Amino acid sequence: PTLSMSLLGGIAQDAAATDLKLVVGFGGSHELMRQVQTRQQDLVLDFTPLPPHEGVDTESLLRMSFVVIAGPDSALAKAHPSRRSLDVKDLQGQRFVDWLRDDPYGGANSARFAAHGVSVTEVGRVESFLHLYELLRAYKACTIAPDVRPT
Known part of the structure; x- marks a missing residue:
């Protein structure tokens, strides 16, 4: 199991229920943030809390021990x-x-x-x-x- 796999099932179910196309891949925090800032992605999920970036809203969804x-x-x-x-x-x-x-x-x-x-x-x-x-x-x-x- 991986951290992303433990959350992916629920995310995929929610996306499928609303016919939302889901694109899943690997990427580092810097790369994901760049993709949002340059509008290559509308939404990304990362497993590292990030401080605020210009033009990007972040929210912590889960805390793990x-x-x-x-x-x-x-x-x-x-x-x-x-x-x-x-x-x-x-x-x-x-x-x-x-x-x-x-x-x-x-x-x-x-x-x-x-x-x-x-x-x-x-x-x-x-x-x-x-x-x-x-x-x-x-x-x-x-x-x-x-x-x-x-x-």
């Missing part, structure tokens, strides 16, 4: 095998897979670590959940990601 995901052989999983909750400080020194596209206004995980005085060892970056799990297993690493589990 975040979870730590660790490969089964990672030091973090071995150190905390039965913990249901971790603090950012628990990631100190851990091998970490981050997201390829940083939030354009500062990487969310980087800012999170800096705020808590935590240092991790970045071993890779991915663009999608589709790539994430293999890297977590191979590098025996962890990550912080949106919680996309069904509620």
Whole structure:
């Protein structure tokens, strides 16, 4: 599952019910904002809150919690095998897979670590959940990601 996939079903149902043509694709926050500003798109959905841009109205539709995901052989999983909750400080020194596209206004995980005085060892970056799990297993690493589990 991906964050976009967890929301796409409802959006597609609403669009189909009103015969609204839906165009779905991938794009970075800067690219999506440029497309709206140049009127290439009427509406875009992004999963990174953006500050106001000239001529573009933004609205936060959803807030999601975040979870730590660790490969089964990672030091973090071995150190905390039965913990249901971790603090950012628990990631100190851990091998970490981050997201390829940083939030354009500062990487969310980087800012999170800096705020808590935590240092991790970045071993890779991915663009999608589709790539994430293999890297977590191979590098025996962890990550912080949106919680996309069904509620």
